[in-house]
Every structure is written in C-alpha cells, then in structure tokens.
Amino acid sequence: MKTLVVLTGAGISAESGVKTFRDHDGLWEDHAIEDVATPEGWHRDPELVTAFYNARRAQLDAVQPNGAHVALAEAETFVKTTIITQNVDDLHERAGSSHVVHLHGELLKARSTIDETYVVDWRGDLTPGDSCPLGGRLRPHVVWFGEAVPAIEGASELMAQADYVLIVGTSLQVYPAAGLLACAPRGTQITYIDPHPAISYELTQRPGADVQAVAASLGVPAYVTELRHRLTSEKQ
Ligand code: APR
Secondary structure, eight states: OOEEEEEEOTHHHHTTTOOOSSSSTTEETTEEHHHHSSHHHHHHOHHHHHHHHHHHHHHHTTOOOOHHHHHHHHHTTTSEEEEEEOOOSOHHHHHTOSOEEETTEEEEEEEESSOTTOEEEOOSOOOTTOBOTTSOBEEEEEOOTTSOOTTHHHHHHHHTTOSEEEEESOOSOSTTGGGGGGGSOTTOEEEEEOSSOOOOHHHHTOTTOEEEOSOHHHHHHHHHHHHHHHHHHHHO
C-alpha cells in the first residue's frame, strides 16, 4: 500500500470555527502570542495562560470536524495515511483518523511542570491546585515557542517514507515543522492546499509541487478523491 503523509496547520480547522494564529495582526484570540505561548508568558502569569487554554479547551465542545478532516479519515481506506498536525485540537481524531502525530501538543492533555514525562488526559478546566504526584503544578500539554518539539524526530522518519505528501492550511513559518518537507524523498508527489499559500524555502526546492490556492474543505476532499482514482487505476 502507498503511503500518504499529511502536514496540517491551523487552516484546516478554520472552517470548523477555530481561529488561525497569524491572520489577526499577530494576536491569537485577542492575546499576544508571547503572553500565552511562551515559557516566559507562563512564568509571568500562569493564571492568564491557564485561563486562555481552558477557553480553547472549552471551545472544542462547540466545534466539529469539517469536510477536510473527514476526507483525510476516509483516505485510510485506500492509502496508508499518517497525519502530522501542528494543531492542538482533536478534530482529526474526531473525524476518524487513527494515526495522528501532534507536533505541538494537545489541548486535551496536561503535564507536570517538574516532570515532563507525567502527561495525563484532561477534560474541563485546569486549576492552580491541579498537580502531579510529586506536587508539581500541571500546565497545558502544549509546545510553546522556544520549547523542544519531541515528536519531530518520529515525524521526520514518517516523512522520509512518504509516497505522497499533502500540506494543508499552514503558513509554513514555524520550524522545525516547516522544515519537515525536506525529509520527503525526491520524487515524492507534493501538494499544498491553502487559500494564501506561503512559499517556504523547502517548497522552492520542490519545483514539481502542486500548490492549490483554495480552502481546505474544497481542496482536500477533491485531492482524496483524485488520489483514490489514481491508486485504484494503478492497481488494475
Ligand atoms: N483552508 C485552508 N487553509 C486556510 C484556511 C482554510 N479555510 N483559512 C486560512 N488558512 C490558512 C492561512 O492562509 C494560513 O496560511 O491557514 C494558515 C494558518 O497559518 P498560521 O495561523 O500561521 O497557523 P500554522 O501554520 O498552523 O501555525 C504554526 O505556530 O503559533 C504557532 O504552535 C502554533 O501550531 C502553530 C504554529
């Protein structure tokens, strides 16, 4: 079976009602990214950061996967599909995708501030009193700017196995995620779906890439249908 590796960003969830990061003058849901998505922001005001992610977690109950998430889940029926997402929402899982790597963490998990191996599922609000068995305060299980991205190594290995790479809804500005494309073998067919595609350095190195300036809910189902046809006719 051929292998499809999909790199998704905030844009795939935009049509579900989750705001992207860089479309609003550097503000994310009315907050400066440095205040809510850096270790410094956490040390300055953990209450603000906790409340911010509590609101993001609560928002998950109000949003649903859209046609792009659903199409990627359906792709599993005819191509070995792995999704590498920069998103902390659970919309890929709720659409039915079973191989999802969260590069930047997950809203529905919390982890200890003194033992980063202590990671627990989390629903509802996180409060200042929530702690790990060693007594360390729990924080959102989200990778902030300036922090290591532990899942990047596995993601690079997955990318190196790809027959097809699909990139959806990301501004390709944040590394190391944006650099993953460099790990795809030469000859891999690369498609990038984003209404305002960003031409990153890695993309300029792949002149054969198919860049489609359309919304995810339009472009992704069409891509999946076309791939299905192609793989089915290759088999015959
Ligand atoms: N369909 C597809 N793409 C869309 C849509 C849509 N309907 N609407 C917007 N987009 C695109 C925008 O054109 C933009 O290129 O989604 C992209 C969103 O870019 P960013 O907001 O920069 O999000 P992302 O690339 O995922 O950010 C990467 O940065 O803030 C950190 O850790 C955070 O994971 C995040 C990382």
